[in-house]
Amino acid sequence: MLRFDPRLYLVTQRYNYSREEFLERVDAAIRGGVSAVQLREKQAEGREFYELALALGALCRQRRVSFWVNDRVDVALAAQADGVHVGQADLPAEALRRILPRQTLLGVSAYTVAEAQAAEQAGADCVGCGALFSTETKPIKLLSREELQAIRAAVRIPILAIGGINADNAAVPIAAGADGVAVVSAIMLAADPHAAAKKLRQVVDEALATRQ
Amino acid sequence: MLRFDPRLYLVTQRYNYSREEFLERVDAAIRGGVSAVQLREKQAEGREFYELALALGALCRQRRVSFWVNDRVDVALAAQADGVHVGQADLPAEALRRILPRQTLLGVSAYTVAEAQAAEQAGADCVGCGALFSTETKPIKLLSREELQAIRAAVRIPILAIGGINADNAAVPIAAGADGVAVVSAIMLAADPHAAAKKLRQVVDEALATRQ
Numbered sequence: 411m412l413r414f415d416p417r418l419y420l421v422t423q424r425y426n427y428s429r430e431e432f433l434e435r436v437d438a439a440i441r442g443g444v445s446a447v448q449l450r451e452k453q454a455e456g457r458e459f460y461e462l463a464l465a466l467g468a469l470c471r472q473r474r475v476s477f478w479v480n481d482r483v484d485v486a487l488a489a490q491a492d493g494v495h496v497g498q499a500d501l502p503a504e505a506l507r508r509i510l511p512r513q514t515l516l517g518v519s520a521y522t523v524a525e526a527q528a529a530e531q532a533g534a535d536c537v538g539c540g541a542l543f544s545t546e547t548k549p550i551k552l553l554s555r556e557e558l559q560a561i562r563a564a565v566r567i568p569i570l571a572i573g574g575i576n577a578d579n580a581a582v583p584i585a586a587g588a589d590g591v592a593v594v595s596a597i598m599l600a601a602d603p604h605a606a607a608k609k610l611r612q613v614v615d616e617a618l619a620t621r622q
Numbered sequence: 623m624l625r626f627d628p629r630l631y632l633v634t635q636r637y638n639y640s641r642e643e644f645l646e647r648v649d650a651a652i653r654g655g656v657s658a659v660q661l662r663e664k665q666a667e668g669r670e671f672y673e674l675a676l677a678l679g680a681l682c683r684q685r686r687v688s689f690w691v692n693d694r695v696d697v698a699l700a701a702q703a704d705g706v707h708v709g710q711a712d713l714p715a716e717a718l719r720r721i722l723p724r725q726t727l728l729g730v731s732a733y734t735v736a737e738a739q740a741a742e743q744a745g746a747d748c749v750g751c752g753a754l755f756s757t758e759t760k761p762i763k764l765l766s767r768e769e770l771q772a773i774r775a776a777v778r779i780p781i782l783a784i785g786g787i788n789a790d791n792a793a794v795p796i797a798a799g800a801d802g803v804a805v806v807s808a809i810m811l812a813a814d815p816h817a818a819a820k821k822l823r824q825v826v827d828e829a830l831a832t833r834q
Contacts, residue, residue, distance in 0.1 A: 456712035483696035500668035505700040
């Protein structure tokens, strides 16, 4: 089991990439500084999702970054992912903790202090909070810097800031108390995913160093 | 753990029923002769699906019929369903067998002899085969009586015939070797679900007796 390093958490989106291009982009991003990868597939059916999880999980193990699966607990279990990430509309964290192996990490999306505290109390290993900046990937309400600070004050588990984050603004959530940033398009749509990851990781590391 | 009785297997669909009406209809159908219930929710998100599974699972336990969940292994595990049923596009049966508790039943949809044999070899406890008759619920290709007989000759696990089955035609798949019939609209849309289940069960029981 890898230690979970939340600093630069890549949430995948396949866009129109072929499977090979997709895996190559993620690999380049990991070599650039991505510290954790979450496979998110909103359209794929179970078998396709599972097969992609096996391939991406193997890549992450090889590169020694933790591998997460979004939503599909069955896929996470079958592909022996390090973690599974769920939203507020998914099964409650308490129920998931009962069915997940003890070593499987559980991430929960939280938009309020109450949701973050409930997730932590139910056994979540991290919370994803956002969106801090407007984003095309997933239209959700914006979380203010003050709300993120309030969540930081309320929970001890790692906080991942998500939503509209890129190298220009990634220092903001870190300064507000996040332990890392989760990005989708800033890496998956970058012309050079290796360079994009490297720059983002540098911004996050500098912001973390400034905070300490 | 209940013995799985495949004779009259109700696959739910909520249509426009309220939660209370829905549970009442299923209860009436069980009292009429339904021997197994599968919760199928194509639209519900995880939490809603899970909460419905808890309610329907409790009802099935009380009435002593096995309770199955369609597709969502996480919901099946969290709600401690007796079984989970998956299609060919879902995770492979081998992978599911590795993550399911030993006592959890696994059903797999199979449209060919090869799929049915593969499911059995992978550890499936039953196969759902169809559609034998055209149906509005789920548009799929029709399986001939001869194909069903060939599947019967090829596997030892119980076969559930599904697709367009009602009291007028339920004897056909049983005569061809099915161990039971799975129905959706014939019960869920019936004016009187208790009477509909009673009639269907009578047809199935008579066809089974004739075959022996």
